[in-house]
Amino acid sequence: MSTGRLAKWQILLTEFDIIYVTRTTMKAQALADHLPENSVDEEYEPLRTYFPDEEVMHIDEAEQVEKPSWKLFFDGAANMKGVGIGAVLISETGHHYPVTTQLHFYCTNNMAQYEACILGLRLGVDMGVPEVLVLGDLDLLVHQIQREWETWDLKLIPYRKCLHDLCQ
Numbered sequence: 001m002s003t004g005r006l007a008k009w010q011i012l013l014t015e016f017d018i019i020y021v022t023r024t025t026m027k028a029q030a031l032a033d034h035l036p037e038n039s040v041d042e043e044y045e046p047l048r049t050y051f052p053d054e055e056v057m058h059i060d061e062a063e064q065v066e067k068p069s070w071k072l073f074f075d076g077a078a079n080m081k082g083v084g085i086g087a088v089l090i091s092e093t094g095h096h097y098p099v100t101t102q103l104h105f106y107c108t109n110n111m112a113q114y115e116a117c118i119l120g121l122r123l124g125v126d127m128g129v130p131e132v133l134v135l136g137d138l139d140l141l142v143h144q145i146q147r148e149w150e151t152w153d154l155k156l157i158p159y160r161k162c163l164h165d166l167c168q
Contacts, residue, residue, distance in 0.1 A: 070132040072120045076112030083112050087120025089129070099123050107155075113138045114159035121166045 070092060076085035086100035099119060107115065117136060124132050136142065143149040144160050151160050 070124065070129045072117075072124060072132045072134045074113070074116040074120045074134070074136050076109070076114075076116035078107055078109050078112045083107055083115075085112055085116035085119055087116055087123065089120060089123050089127070089132070097123065097127070110138070110140060110153070111155060111159065113141050114156065114163070117141060118159070118162055118166065121163070125166065 071090045072087060073090070074085075074087040076083070083103040083105075084100065085103060086098065089097040089099075091097070101119065103112070103115060113136065117134065121132070121134070134142075140149070144151050144156070151157050
């Protein structure tokens with residue numbers, strides 16, 4: 001069906017509270033090509049593979065020699081519904097101190113990550129935490145905080161400066 005005809009039907013169906021969603025398709029030809037080449041019959045034998053560690057039954061965790069420390073996990077996301085950020089501060093004894101908020105201003109995903117990290121660090125400062133291990137899923141932010149990478153985005157420079165001030 002042509003795109004114009006689909007659009008016409010979508011408009012006509014909205015009158016009846018019917019929403020048309022196009023379906024994703026798989027490449028049927030790829031499946032059709034695969035089946036004749038890999039048919040299952042009486043001569044079929046499963047693929048034999050060798051995984052170097054398939055005999056491993058148990059892995060011991062290395063003991064931590066260093067003292068337990070506070071940890072900060074953070075994350076932030078921006079989408080059409082808004083911007084949400086959160087952080088969890090975990091004490092040496094394993095107590096969790098979560099904090100979340102919704103931002104009421106426009107920002108990118110990278111800016112949301114910075115906001116989340118700052119939120120968690122401020123919680124740590126307010127609680128008098130002497131040292132914290134910061135763990136996040138945004139390598140960009142970590143490398144920029146450690147001054148390994150430069151920030152060229154003018155919107156991110158103030159965030160980086162704020163983090164440097166909090167980390168000192």
